[in-house]
Structures are given as structure tokens and as C-alpha cells.
Amino acid sequence: MSAARAFEDLTALAVPALTEPTLDKGALPAVAKSDSKPANEGPLKRDLVAGLEKGLAVIEAFDQERPRLTISEVAGRTGLTRAAARRYLLTLTHLGFVTQDRKMFALSPKVLRLGQSYMHSARLPRIVEPELHKLAYALKEASSAGVLDGGDVICIAATSAGRVVSPTLQPGARVPAYCAANGRVMLAALPQADVDDWIARQQLTPLTPHTITHPERLRIEIARARALGYACIDQELELGLRTVAVPLRNYRGDVVAAMNISVHASRMSMDQMVEHCLPPLLQAQAHLRMLL
Numbered sequence: 001m002s003a004a005r006a007f008e009d010l011t012a013l014a015v016p017a018l019t020e021p022t023l024d025k026g027a028l029p030a031v032a033k034s035d036s037k038p039a040n041e042g043p044l045k046r047d048l049v050a051g052l053e054k055g056l057a058v059i060e061a062f063d064q065e066r067p068r069l070t071i072s073e074v075a076g077r078t079g080l081t082r083a084a085a086r087r088y089l090l091t092l093t094h095l096g097f098v099t100q101d102r103k104m105f106a107l108s109p110k111v112l113r114l115g116q117s118y119m120h121s122a123r124l125p126r127i128v129e130p131e132l133h134k135l136a137y138a139l140k141e142a143s144s145a146g147v148l149d150g151g152d153v154i155c156i157a158a159t160s161a162g163r164v165v166s167p168t169l170q171p172g173a174r175v176p177a178y179c180a181a182n183g184r185v186m187l188a189a190l191p192q193a194d195v196d197d198w199i200a201r202q203q204l205t206p207l208t209p210h211t212i213t214h215p216e217r218l219r220i221e222i223a224r225a226r227a228l229g230y231a232c233i234d235q236e237l238e239l240g241l242r243t244v245a246v247p248l249r250n251y252r253g254d255v256v257a258a259m260n261i262s263v264h265a266s267r268m269s270m271d272q273m274v275e276h277c278l279p280p281l282l283q284a285q286a287h288l289r290m291l292l
Helices: 003-014 050-060 071-078 082-095 109-121 123-139 181-187 192-201 215-228 270-276 278-289
Strands: 098-101 104-107 142-149 152-159 174-176 231-234 241-249 255-264
Touching: 050 071, 050 082, 071 082, 082 098, 123 142, 123 152, 123 255, 123 278, 142 181, 152 181, 181 215, 181 231, 181 241, 181 255, 192 215, 215 231, 231 270, 241 270, 241 278, 255 278, 270 278
Parallel strands: none
Antiparallel strands: 098 104, 142 152, 142 255, 152 174, 231 241, 241 255
């Protein structure tokens, strides 16, 4: 099958039906079931493009552990049939977002355009980044900001100030929220019922001997972060990495992100971090609230 034919197949899958359901003669369009939905719910299913959703799911199937996948592996990771996975992969290859080497597929550098579009256009990283630089160069330690995305924290801005303490402290890096300071302070902003549901959905894998993996202990740590207004992580994400983080609120008081200071364990104890790094973090937090 040619790439052009694959693209036509994908287009056919992606375009929702344009015909409205036939109404009985006495029915009124204003009360048709397909046109009514609660005001607080998302868009109607008929208004969504399923093909786009599935194409993005194929891109997300690739990660650090599995950078190269076969058609069958992509199908298994996305829930698509093997035939559908093949068409999406051929289409993405045709568009330049995926490369193919025999039976193996991998993402191409063109995928970075998607992330660059956010970094260059989004307001949040542009506002946060100057504060991160001030913090990092005043304390001579690394600083970063992130947002919650499902079970992970995605770094949206970072600066090292010459201290390279972790490869996760760079824009675009994704880490598990349960063992990241930024993650815990953002989880602490959620209602307790939502926190309980979130914990129940996570696979709490021990990344180091210090990682908290017991659900009840994690629940206690999130509650502690809620009470204190900040969270500390002592080598739970990486051995040698200590972090203190605070939530970032907008002018309405909603938590929209979190920011942290990270140090190597050999340079500073947790008590020293709270004493020396937390006050500047809180000052930056207060300043950013007027801008967000």
C-alpha cells in the first residue's frame, strides 16, 4: 500500500459522519438527544475527530523504554487493530513524524515541532522562566517548573545555573508525579477524593530504595504537603537528588504549576534546603501569583 493511499484511509477514518440522524416526523430538532448535553461536560462525540486522537496515541506509544516498535507492538499499546496501526504508522511516516527501518518504526526529530510550538507560544513558561533564573543564580542551584499530566509531571522550564544534578531537569522531561516534589504539591491541591482515585490508578514503582510506594504513606505525604504548603523529596526520584517545591497559583488561587529547587545530597541536607531554599521559593511564588 502506498503512503498516499494510507493517508486517504486515515482521512476516511478521521472524518466524522456529516449526516444528522433522521428524526421522526413529529420530533422537534431542538430536543433531539444528539443535541443535548449537560453544560459542564465536554464536547459532543460527533464533534471530535477520532482519527486525530488515535494518531496522537500512536505517537505517544513511543517512549524511552520502547523507542522502536513494530506494528503489532503499536497496536497493543494503543488498542488499535493491527491493520489500523499500520495505516496510522504509514501516514505518520509519509508526513515525516515517523521513520521506518524494515519492521521497526521510530519517531523522527520532526515530532519536536509539537513541543516547540507549545514552548514558543505558551504563556506559562515565558512567565515562569525569569523567576527560575533568578532563583538558580541566587542560590547557585538548579531550578525547574512543571505541570501535572495524568500520572506524570512534565517540565516546562528549567535552568541549571551550572549545576547539572539530574537529566530530568530540562524542558520536556517527564517524571512520575508520586515521587517528585512538583508532583506532590500539585496533587495536594486536589480534593482528597480525587487524590485517592489518582493513587489507586498509579503503579507505585520503587525508583530508588527511598521511594515511597505504599499508598497510605503516599497519601500522608500529600496531606503533609497540603498542610505545609510545600513538599520535600529526599532521593525518591534519583539517588543523590533532593528537591523542595511549592505550588504556583494564579490570581484566582488555582494551582496551575509548581516550581522547585534541586540539589545534590552531598551538598545540602533536607533541613538546610528548607532553611536556605524555601524562603526564596516562597518569594518567587508570591511574585508569580500576580502575573499568572
